[in-house]
Amino acid sequence: MKTYLRFFMVSFLALALTGCSGESHKQKNLNSKSITVWHWMSDREDALNELVNRFENETQVKVKLELFAPSEAYAQRVKASAQTGTLPDIYGILGEKRDFASFIRSGYVKNLNEELSAKLGNETDVWKNSFFAKALAVNEFAQGNEFGIEPGIYGIPLDASTIQMVYNKKLYAKAGLDPNNPPRTWDEFIEHNRALKKSGLPGFVSGFGEIWMIDALASNWAMNIMGEKKVFATYEGKVSYNDPDWIKVLSLFKQMADEKILVEGAVTMVNKTAEQTFANERATYAFNGSWCVNVYKGMNPGLEYAPIPPPAVSSAYPIRVWGGAGGSLVVNNGSPRRDGAVTFLRWLTAEKQQSYLSQATENLPSVKASLQHISPILSGFADDMDNATHPNVYPVHEYPEVTEAFNKGIQSILIGEKTPDEVAQNVQKTKEKELAKNAK
């Protein structure tokens, strides 16, 4: 017992002494010569480490890449560090645009407008123009933005993504359908599903248990049926959810339920399970993001599939898919190594590095020039990048309570619990309640 006691006391004392004699984390940050990068992208860690090694060899500048995952733990760490002024030189902000805005307002994020508008060395164009405009837009605060942030672009996208539909070519052929002729319209989608059903083949799967996926698909069709302006007017409270166009959007899900298009359990399925279902050919269609290319490759390398935009319901307006930046990084405005941090991000988003990152991780690159180096399937996801949108770039936002009522309402339509009219009335009631609450 005495030996244990001695061991404990000695180790405790040693730890205490070394602990209290060290520099503070803030001091360490200020004195360090290397650029510190914090990220949460565990599936991109190997590729990023490789790129950091290449950068260090080329420039002799040290970069310390630190991974904090899962994203919840990362978000906690960033918030705690912001409160103690110990944020690293480069980091990412997870969450909604209002979280991003609060970091900028507190002076923790550098406005990169000047750097993005500059040409370096023998570059033919400014840095900004190398990116997909939609990927940059997620990090942009426009003139007169609702958060009162100085206009500018505050983050650099490391990769991009779009959320679309995919279909299984092999199952298409099995059903006697042309594998190179996927449905482009809603009517074709219904017709093809009937053919699949006739051959005993499964229909559509998506992680509708995660309601943001319902939100994504429903808003794609809403913008196609009534156009962006009317959708935003609804968010502003100028158009009712009882409007026939909104009933039409909800009715699409009713038709899906009536035609039994969804595979069993899809309404409550999380996306990881939906991905397994599609990869194992237990569904012919899936609604998923471009990251699925890497997921399906891991689960079933022989899967024959292709991406398609969600089938158009109307020809009045284009289908707008969700997309834009994948992961973005910002530069700490308080860092003494701001210039070095910008140089590193500029190097990281050059065509060569982006092509490597894209090939290694099967994610869409954030720069246009790297598209030529990616796989045809992944490239298919990039085709609709010009039509991409995202709630983070909307000029107005719906109240979270209303979005929740809308998405949960769709779930109840899919399980046959409510009709589109009932859901529309309920959503409108929630909307009026929120409008009244916020008017006070």
Place this chain on the structure above:
Amino acid sequence: MRAGMMEVNYEKVKKGTISFFIHCFLAIVSLSCLFPLWWAFASSLKTQQTVFNDLSLFPKNPQWENYYYAWAKADFSIYFLNSLFYTVVVVVGVLFVASMAAYAFSRLQFYGKNVLFLILISTMMIPIPGSFIALYVLLNKLHLVDHQLGYILPQINGGLALGIFLLKTFFDDLPKELEDSAAIDGCGRFRIYWHIALPLARPALAVLAIFNILAVWNEYLLAMLVLSSKQLMPLQRGLMVFQGAHITQYPLLMAGIVITVLPVLVVYLLLQKHIIKGITAGAVKG
């Protein structure tokens, strides 16, 4: 005589039937506990493709190399030693401080004893994640961010409330006469605690040790908050390598889980005798 035999047989049948159903029930409970472990083990021997379509519990082509890849890819050799160090220091720290405090609460009379005890116990209601940001600010002021001590001290602190509560209950039930005779023989307070109370509390200490071993061995969120350097991270950090935002490498993850579970299992088996004694002796009562 015959009626007596019938009665004996009836008793035997009754006992046998009850015992049969109890054993059946226990077997089902054991199976339901063992199944996830076996499922993890079986999955660790599959490939990323077969893990989704081969649902067998005995894979035909076991991929034993998954264990090598998991160990090497997740840098388990660094994390394993770190976790071992953190677990030993935290558990010894909790046992030492909690046992002294519990003994004091049980045997010493001082002003405000009950209030202090209640305040201490009420800290059990505050989970560490609830105080993360405040903790980070404090550790930063003490220069303990990204330092082993910054990870160890909050965990010792976190384990104290339960430890003091368990051990005080145990010490309260120990016969005071033993200590009185030691005191007559000239033993001081610390010697009585160290040579009499503590050895008698071994079963309760074993229960407390296993609770804390499990908590420290599986801890991850605090490490993510306090530590930055890979060289200081615990074992659970290794498992994150296999879980991406979109992709999870299930066979390697399962191999990693099996690797991390084994040491805890060994410790449990070693302490099993004391734990059962501790529980049956009322270490976790109240």
